[in-house]
Amino acid sequence: MFNLVNKKILIMGATGYIGKQVALTLDSLGAKLILSGKNEAILNEILFELKGNGHYLLPFDVENIDDISNFMKKIVAIDGNKLFGLVYCTGIFPIRPLKNTKIDFLHNLMLINFYSFIEIVRCFSDKRICEEKASIVSLSSIASINGEKGQLAYSASKGAMDSSIKVLAKELSSKNIKINSIRPAALLPEDILFDNLPEAIQDTINRMQTGPISNKSIATQIAFLLSEYSNNITGQYFDVRGCLI
Amino acid sequence: MISFKNKKVLIIGNNLGFEKDIAIKLNNLGANILLINENESLAKEILSLLQGDNNKYLNFTNIKDIENSVENTDIYIHFADEQIDNLYLIDHNKLQNIFNKNVTSYINFIKAISSKKQDVNNLSVLYISSNSNQISGLNMSKTLSLELFEKNIRVNSLAIDNKYKYDFNENSNELMQRVSSMASYIVSENAKFIVGEIYKIN
Numbered sequence: 001m002f003n004l005v006n007k008k009i010l011i012m013g014a015t016g017y018i019g020k021q022v023a024l025t026l027d028s029l030g031a032k033l034i035l036s037g038k039n040e041a042i043l044n045e046i047l048f049e050l051k052g053n054g055h056y057l058l059p060f061d062v063e064n065i066d067d068i069s070n071f072m073k074k075i076v077a078i079d080g081n082k083l084f085g086l087v088y089c090t091g092i093f094p095i096r097p098l099k100n101t102k103i104d105f106l107h108n109l110m111l112i113n114f115y116s117f118i119e120i121v122r123c124f125s126d127k128r129i130c131e132e133k134a135s136i137v138s139l140s141s142i143a144s145i146n147g148e149k150g151q152l153a154y155s156a157s158k159g160a161m162d163s164s165i166k167v168l169a170k171e172l173s174s175k176n177i178k179i180n181s182i183r184p185a186a187l188l189p190e191d192i193l194f195d196n197l198p199e200a201i202q203d204t205i206n207r208m209q210t211g212p213i214s215n216k217s218i219a220t221q222i223a224f225l226l227s228e229y230s231n232n233i234t235g236q237y238f239d240v241r242g243c244l245i
Numbered sequence: 246m247i248s249f250k251n252k253k254v255l256i257i258g259n260n261l262g263f264e265k266d267i268a269i270k271l272n273n274l275g276a277n278i279l280l281i282n283e284n285e286s287l288a289k290e291i292l293s294l295l296q297g298d299n300n301k302y303l304n305f306t307n308i309k310d311i312e313n314s315v316e317n318t319d320i321y322i323h324f325a326d327e328q329i330d331n332l333y334l335i336d337h338n339k340l341q342n343i344f345n346k347n348v349t350s351y352i353n354f355i356k357a358i359s360s361k362k363q364d365v366n367n368l369s370v371l372y373i374s375s376n377s378n379q380i381s382g383l384n385m386s387k388t389l390s391l392e393l394f395e396k397n398i399r400v401n402s403l404a405i406d407n408k409y410k411y412d413f414n415e416n417s418n419e420l421m422q423r424v425s426s427m428a429s430y431i432v433s434e435n436a437k438f439i440v441g442e443i444y445k446i447n
Contacts, residue, residue, distance in 0.1 A: 002247075208438075209394055209440075210437065210440060214438070217435055217437065220246065220247075220435040221436070223246070229430075230426055230427065230430075231423065231426075233423060233426075233427060233446065235447060236445055236447065238444060239439075240438045240439050241442075242438055242440050243387075243391055243440050243441060245387060245391075245441075
């Protein structure tokens with residue numbers, strides 16, 4: 001159904017719970033992947049699990065925002081091919097109450113979750129970096145519209161991302177680049193026990209009634225939004241939240 | 246990756262023929278199509294393009310037939326586009342007629358499919374309409390989902406930007422494809438965490 005054969009796609013945040021599954025799903029669909037994240041050892045482990053050929057890993061810390069332009073040029077230089085797609089899964093989600101949300105913390109979180117996202121999209125959209133009819137999918141969160149206690153900075157960063165999607169879609173449409181985001185509610189990696197989650201997140205999962213969202217489901221939706229199957233769908237954020245209101 | 250093998254898909258068509266592309270798409274992915282609409286020639290044309298012997302067309306007038314035929318439906322897609330653009334042409338009867346076609350029939354089909362006599366298993370419902378003129382129908386998806394989720398029924402809506410109503414012409418195949426692509430994703434098993442949402446086609 002989705003054809004991503006030989007499509008060169010950059011996955012930012014490939015070492016995370018969703019990012020890794022995105023790599024596995026896109027690999028199964030024949031894409032050529034550039035895996036990026038901070039931890040090279042984990043990137044190597046993921047690369048080892050992929051069945052297809054022609055994948056590369058390029059560790060990068062998005063906090064080095066001034067170096068993103070060079071990083072994107074390196075991605076093209078690896079094999080001489082431009083990028084077809086970008087999946088932005090990079091993000092941190094610390095829980096911190098208002099009284100501890102000081103400017104350094106807020107700035108650092110916005111740097112990783114939002115500023116670097118914009119900088120990567122800016123560099124990606126250069127015609128020397130991406131193909132015609134390229135596609136971008138970013139991972140937002142339901143916290144952008146209904147954050148819980150302690151998610152002030154995180155919610156703000158995802159809200160900023162969502163707001164930017166509309167503008168980016170309008171600006172990038174002249175280049176035939178589509179951009180969309182997915183706003184999942186709660187996921188639960190296997191190594192985290194439900195009982196160890198903050199009470200608010202437990203409550204969210206209970207109210208969803210579907211159980212925690214599987215990373216496979218999100219990865220499939222990302223594949224759908226990357227593929228030509230969803231051509232001309234742009235500037236949208238797609239809520240995935242079970243029965244949450 | 247996405248399969249509808251042996252899934253029974255009920256599609257209520259509209260006057261613009263939007264059901265054609267989604268019927269073909271889902272049928273190509275293994276679904277059996279039960280098509281209900283008023284335009285018999287269009288329905289027969291669509292049916293002739295489908296593969297397999299388990300596809301069927303029914304007219305709205307065959308109420309008894311419809312009640313029996315919707316049993317064991319896996320996916321129900323309802324296109325609603327009945328409308329009047331001019332305020333001064335609207336009277337009570339016309340308003341009632343629009344509401345019946347767009348909303349009441351939608352609720353009745355959900356009731357018929359999900360009634361206790363039917364074997365409901367992971368039913369996925371999708372209501373497709375233009376963004377502005379069917380707000381009541383579109384907005385019911387969360388309420389219906391909350392009530393029906395215990396029965397493994399999830400209800401979602403797809404809102405087509407209202408401007409397309411005025412732009413619609415013979416070159417609108419691209420829009421139909423966009424609608425059917427998004428629809429086929431939402432009703433698939435892969436989208437099982439998408440419940441009660443209104444996704445937009447802009």
